[in-house]
Amino acid sequence: MMSKEKMQWLVVTDLDGTMLNHHSYDMEATKDAVRTLQEKNIPVILNTSKTYAETITIRKALAIRDAFIVENGSCIYLPKSDFDRPSSATERDDYWSIILGASHLEIENILTSINLSEEDAIRLSRCTVQQAVDLTGLSEEQAEQAIAREFSEPLIWLSGEESLKDFQQQLQVKGLTTLQGGRFIHVIGDCDKGRATAELMSCYGDKVKSIVLGDSANDAAMLSVADLSIIVKSPSNLQLQKIVTADIQTRASAPEGWREAIEKSLVHIHLIEE
Numbered sequence: 662m663m664s665k666e667k668m669q670w671l672v673v674t675d676l677d678g679t680m681l682n683h684h685s686y687d688m689e690a691t692k693d694a695v696r697t698l699q700e701k702n703i704p705v706i707l708n709t710s711k712t713y714a715e716t717i718t719i720r721k722a723l724a725i726r727d728a729f730i731v732e733n734g735s736c737i738y739l740p741k742s743d744f745d746r747p748s749s750a751t752e753r754d755d756y757w758s759i760i761l762g763a764s765h766l767e768i769e770n771i772l773t774s775i776n777l778s779e780e781d782a783i784r785l786s787r788c789t790v791q792q793a794v795d796l797t798g799l800s801e802e803q804a805e806q807a808i809a810r811e812f813s814e815p816l817i818w819l820s821g822e823e824s825l826k827d828f829q830q831q832l833q834v835k836g837l838t839t840l841q842g843g844r845f846i847h848v849i850g851d852c853d854k855g856r857a858t859a860e861l862m863s864c865y866g867d868k869v870k871s872i873v874l875g876d877s878a879n880d881a882a883m884l885s886v887a888d889l890s891i892i893v894k895s896p897s898n899l900q901l902q903k904i905v906t907a908d909i910q911t912r913a914s915a916p917e918g919w920r921e922a923i924e925k926s927l928v929h930i931h932l933i934e935e
Contacts, residue, residue: 670930671871672698672923673858673883676709676719678843678876678895680919684798688723690916694923695723701927706730706861708854708883710813710842713738713753714806728864733840733849733879734857735762735812737864744864761857762812763837763850771835772814772848781824783817785845786810797844815845840879843897847879855882872926874919881905889929893918 674680681688698705704727707716713731720729728739738756739747750757765786772784785793786808793804796817818825825846829839832848840847854875862869873880873887877897881904884890892898892907894914909925911918 667868669865669869670703671706671862671865671869672703672874672926673706673708673861673871673887674874674919675854675876675880675883676707676711676716678897679874679880679893679915680707681719682915683843683876683895683897686799686803688719688916691919692723694920695725697927698923699724704728704865706858708734708858710815710840710845710847710879712806712809712811714809715803718803718806728861730854730857730861732762732810732812733842733847734852734854734882735849736760737857737861739861739864747864759860760812761850761860762852765810765812765814767850768812768814768837768848771832771837775828775831775835777828781818781820781828782846783819785815785817812849814848815842816848817844818846841877841900842879843877843895853882854880855884855886858883859886872923872930874922875901876915877901878904889926891922891926893922 680691695705705725706728708730709716710733716729716731730737737759741755741757744757746757747759750759788808790801790804793808794801799807836851837848862871870888872889873883874891874893875884876893876895878900881901884905890907891909892901893911909922911921913921
């Protein structure tokens with residue numbers, strides 16, 4: 662699949678607030694940088710809280726054909742054309758899928774068992790399309806894709822900090838955890854973006870290094886496994902910066918900040934390989 666002698670660099674990136682503008686979801690300014698990476702045979706791995714359907718749509722818009730990770734590390738998708746079937750994989754469309762998290766049905770059953778009410782939280786999967794549009798600013802088509810969760814449940818928490826801590830403790834007993842994203846608290850299984858990144862990197866062989874880009878607290882785990890970690894300026898930076906000290910902090914926000922980060926990263930790689 663690739664030379665074992667030459668180091669393979671991967672770009673692993675969050676989407677919302679990192680590659681896509683936090684407010685408008687604009688990604689136009691990233692396209693030239695994506696093409697530059699493709700010319701250099703550097704895969705662009707989307708590692709996002711978004712669903713499979715959302716991520717497929719964005720990959721098409723950016724002409725990206727590489728592996729990707731969805732719902733905060735819950736599932737890895739490897740193109741069949743590029744990878745042999747891993748022993749733990751199932752098939753979906755043109756991809757091998759490696760499931761690391763809990764299914765949405767498992768999460769749904771646990772949330773029911775601990776009596777999570779509508780007064781406690783707004784659950785994205787139970788929103789109408791219009792409600793999801795109002796919460797996120799997505800288009801109706803994008804909102805419909807966002808509602809279709811398979812491995813997570815995004816929440817808008819309504820009941821205060823102490824109640825949230827109690828909720829998180831109950832989830833932990835049941836084998837679930839939460840991650841704070843830019844807009845939502847995400848209920849997921851025992852997984853995260855960092856573990857999924859490490860698992861995916863192993864699929865590329867031994868001589869692999871990663872450039873990892875994120876903007877919010879749910880990106881901390883994947884930034885911690887990076888060879889070069891980058892925080893893209895966004896409204897969600899404050900909590901992330903308390904957890905991670907990045908190698909690069911961009912001056913611009915997404916999508917221009919993502920392009921800035923890639924330009925700086927390619928200079929960094931050149932200096933290493935000289």
